[in-house]
Amino acid sequence: MTKDIEQRLNRKNIKPTAMRLLVLDFLMQQNAAISLNDLEKGMGPSDRITLYRTLKTFEEKGLVHHIDDGTGTTKYALCMEECDGDHHQDLHVHFYCNSCKETFCLPNTKIPQMTLPEKFRSEEMNLVIKGICDRCNPD
Amino acid sequence: MTKDIEQRLNRKNIKPTAMRLLVLDFLMQQNAAISLNDLEKGMGPSDRITLYRTLKTFEEKGLVHHIDDGTGTTKYALCMEECDGDHHQDLHVHFYCNSCKETFCLPNTKIPQMTLPEKFRSEEMNLVIKGICDRCNPD
């Protein structure tokens, strides 16, 4: 079972250490984006800074992307497999639920094309929508 | 001259103290969004916390809105006059220039309507575009 986890690291040129296998495994079990704190609590006892750097490494290599959802706490989520690691702030929307306080990727909701004012050139975009997520919505 | 500044405060039900007049005056002179630090430096010697709370008050009353541009430092900018103070995370786009590191409101660039997945309900949206602003663009 660790095999696919290990391969996933290899495919991104990340040396598969024990720590990294554990972190990736944990990340793959999440359905919402998680903060460093969540990771620290969710994993067995492990050093916070190492976890921090593990996430950093994963991000540099294009395995995860971080989400700034406006809460002041950075969240992390796995990238799509095909993400190439450069501009993976990709074009999908992030959703923060005001009720359950979870942050989700909406991989199928893309940021629409937009015309900027004269001479502005866009390099990355970050769209966070806040509201009520599907599971918290009573309708 | 302070008259219109004072009136602007009054219109938003903000008691026009000396401090607040100064802060609003300063804000009106900016063409980019500013951080608490910018404000502190730009004003004469004044207490950082008071400035912080002044901005908070302005925000609650719908006079300014804050912008989370992903730099980790919250920026503030004046709202349009007609902003009613409730959902003033309005629908305009914010732009962060990777070159001059300034953050701007693009009041005429609105966030397009978008279809969310089933049962997701949107309450606010925050779109930050990063790139090169008009003044830094050589073209």
Added chain:
DNA sequence: ACTAACTTTGCAATAGTATTGCATCATTTT
């Protein structure tokens, strides 16, 4: 297998932003 070079990990420490508590001063109300 052994050492050198490099990478990862863990602990300590620091930086910076955001935020609250409390006492003082000012302003408005009765």
Added chain:
DNA sequence: AAAATGATGCAATACTATTGCAAAGTTAGT
């Protein structure tokens, strides 16, 4: 004029993010 309310200033704190450095682990060359 006293009481109540709001604003200000200082001190202190809470967090998140980040760096330095030394120890441990891994890889490569001989």
